[in-house]
Amino acid sequence: MKRVSETLDNLGRSVLSGVEQMGGILILLISTLGWMFRPPLKLRAIIKQMEFVGVKSTFVVVLTGTFTGMVLALQSYHGFRLFSAEGLVGSTVALSMTRELGPVLTGLMVTARAGSAMAAELGTMRVTEQIDALYVMAANPIKYLVVPRIVASVFVVPLLTAISDFLGILGGYFVGVVLLDINKGIFVDNIYKYVELEDIYNGLIKAAFFGLLLSLIGCYKGFNTRGGAEGVGMATTEAVVIASVSILVADYFLTAIMF
Amino acid sequence: MIRIVDLYKSFKSQKVLDGVNLEIEDGKTTVIIGRSGGGKSVLLKHIIGLMKPDSGQILVDDVDIAKLDDRSLNEVRKKFGMLFQEGALFDSMNVAENVGFSLREHTKMKEEEIRVAVAEKLKAVGLTGIEEKMPSELSGGMRKRVALARAIAINPQIVLFDEPTTGLDPIMLEAINQLIIHTQKNFNLTCIVISHDVESIFKVGHKIAMLYDGKIIEYGTPEEIKKSPNPVLQQFLTGSIEGPIHIM
Numbered sequence: 001m002k003r004v005s006e007t008l009d010n011l012g013r014s015v016l017s018g019v020e021q022m023g024g025i026l027i028l029l030i031s032t033l034g035w036m037f038r039p040p041l042k043l044r045a046i047i048k049q050m051e052f053v054g055v056k057s058t059f060v061v062v063l064t065g066t067f068t069g070m071v072l073a074l075q076s077y078h079g080f081r082l083f084s085a086e087g088l089v090g091s092t093v094a095l096s097m098t099r100e101l102g103p104v105l106t107g108l109m110v111t112a113r114a115g116s117a118m119a120a121e122l123g124t125m126r127v128t129e130q131i132d133a134l135y136v137m138a139a140n141p142i143k144y145l146v147v148p149r150i151v152a153s154v155f156v157v158p159l160l161t162a163i164s165d166f167l168g169i170l171g172g173y174f175v176g177v178v179l180l181d182i183n184k185g186i187f188v189d190n191i192y193k194y195v196e197l198e199d200i201y202n203g204l205i206k207a208a209f210f211g212l213l214l215s216l217i218g219c220y221k222g223f224n225t226r227g228g229a230e231g232v233g234m235a236t237t238e239a240v241v242i243a244s245v246s247i248l249v250a251d252y253f254l255t256a257i258m259f
Numbered sequence: 260m261i262r263i264v265d266l267y268k269s270f271k272s273q274k275v276l277d278g279v280n281l282e283i284e285d286g287k288t289t290v291i292i293g294r295s296g297g298g299k300s301v302l303l304k305h306i307i308g309l310m311k312p313d314s315g316q317i318l319v320d321d322v323d324i325a326k327l328d329d330r331s332l333n334e335v336r337k338k339f340g341m342l343f344q345e346g347a348l349f350d351s352m353n354v355a356e357n358v359g360f361s362l363r364e365h366t367k368m369k370e371e372e373i374r375v376a377v378a379e380k381l382k383a384v385g386l387t388g389i390e391e392k393m394p395s396e397l398s399g400g401m402r403k404r405v406a407l408a409r410a411i412a413i414n415p416q417i418v419l420f421d422e423p424t425t426g427l428d429p430i431m432l433e434a435i436n437q438l439i440i441h442t443q444k445n446f447n448l449t450c451i452v453i454s455h456d457v458e459s460i461f462k463v464g465h466k467i468a469m470l471y472d473g474k475i476i477e478y479g480t481p482e483e484i485k486k487s488p489n490p491v492l493q494q495f496l497t498g499s500i501e502g503p504i505h506i507m
């Protein structure tokens with residue numbers, strides 16, 4: 001009996017803290033939107049963050065995009081060969097990359113690289129009272145710290161996704177046409193035939209949404225860090241876990257709405 | 260003038276401020292003493308509106324800042340400078356950018372004017388030629404000086420110091436004390452200083468207040484405080500283990 005009530009107690013507590021965090025993230029989003037359009041625009045800070053997110057993540061995105069396209073080609077080749085449809089490898093790779101894997105993998109990679117860094121930076125600023133110092137100097141930290149990171153992520157993640165899509169298809173081409181000898185003309189024609197422009201930009205819209213999620217969660221976790229260096233470490237880990245899970249869950253719902 | 264009236268603040272079930280009443284005189288230095296974890300920083304954060312009280316008033320020139328919206332609060336904050344415990348310099352900016360931050364944000368000064376003002380404030384805290392250095396390259400004492408230069412950059416009327424001397428060696432401690440005394444006099448500031456260091460208290464403070472158990476239990480000039488019969492205060496000043504203050 002005691003164990004049951006204890007379990008229920010713990011369950012209640014985690015549900016409550018989950019709801020509290022969702023509320024907190026929503027409030028942060030609303031105040032970010034409020035501050036975003038209030039002049040002066042912090043254009044320099046935004047560009048600096050774009051550079052930061054881009055530079056941090058480009059290399060891993062290039063690698064994951066290329067190799068994912070390559071392995072997709074390899075796997076689907078073995079499947080399609082069974083009923084002599086090797087020509088469909090190209091369109092399969094292209095559709096998977098643009099609709100699904102490009103945005104999701106890029107979102108996850110940027111979370112690991114830049115989302116975590118956002119939580120760590122803001123967390124450090126919180127525990128060393130730099131955020132309080134901003135308030136004291138009548139400078140709103142949401143405007144200074146959160147808005148540039150979120151705006152930058154919303155723009156840069158789709159850009160990185162476009163790179164990932166392109167390299168994935170290129171990787172698929174390399175494996176399919178160069179290594180596995182699929183007819184080049186059929187490979188390319190099928191891509192044109194089956195991949196719509198809509199597939200590409202729906203994927204990019206997804207990516208923008210993932211950019212919003214990962215930066216919002218990274219900033220929220222950093223902003224609400226407590227308890228010294230240990231707290232910063234925890235905030236960073238939690239930001240990565242929560243943002244990654246959110247991206248995968250959101251991906252399902254976005255897909256259900258879009259396609 | 261700053262007046263704190265019946266200030267209460269709890270975190271969850273922990274009562275931190277339990278009815279604080281205190282008047283801060285203009286153009287003087289008031290030192291707040293008390294045990295670690297006793298709520299001194301929390302009190303300071305209320306004075307500058309970083310925390311909202313559960314109940315009570317914080318009157319700055321007769322305006323209750325606990326009731327202000329963000330915009331009006333920001334206007335009031337321009338009267339204040341604050342030196343945080345570890346300096347709280349912005350890691351991502353160099354010394355000049357740190358000191359010039361408020362000038363760049365809140366004034367229409369030109370870059371050249373800002374450069375001159377920054378050099379002047381750095382000189383006022385005894386530093387020259389370190390404008391290009393990053394905070395991570397500075398020693399603890401230098402960080403506090405730069406933080407003080409930043410705090411006084413927009414010529415505030417009131418400067419808050421959260422444990423300015425904690426963690427410094429005895430020579431640097433004395434240097435910072437002298438700096439507080441001189442800065443207060445030169446700029447005719449109202450200063451509120453939190454301190455543990457018994458010697459510094461009497462050097463720096465025109466008035467001394469002791470925060471204990473969430474209340475101000477003693478207030479007076481250094482002479483009055485030295486002569487106070489209050490056993491809690493005397494135990495604190497002599498650093499004795501015996502007495503009414505429970506250790507742990």
Ligand SMILES: Nc1ncnc2c1ncn2[C@@H]1O[C@H](COP(=O)(O)OP(=O)(O)O)[C@@H](O)[C@H]1O
Nearest residue numbers: 270273275293294295296297298299300301302
């Ligand atoms: N933001 C906060 N949330 C919860 N508890 C806090 C917060 N800030 C301070 N406290 C608690 O209030 C008490 C007083 O803290 P503080 O004012 O920092 O003490 P000090 O007198 O050493 O400056 C401490 O027990 C601290 O844990």
Ligand SMILES: [Mg+2]
Nearest residue numbers: 299300421422
């Ligand atoms: Mg403190």
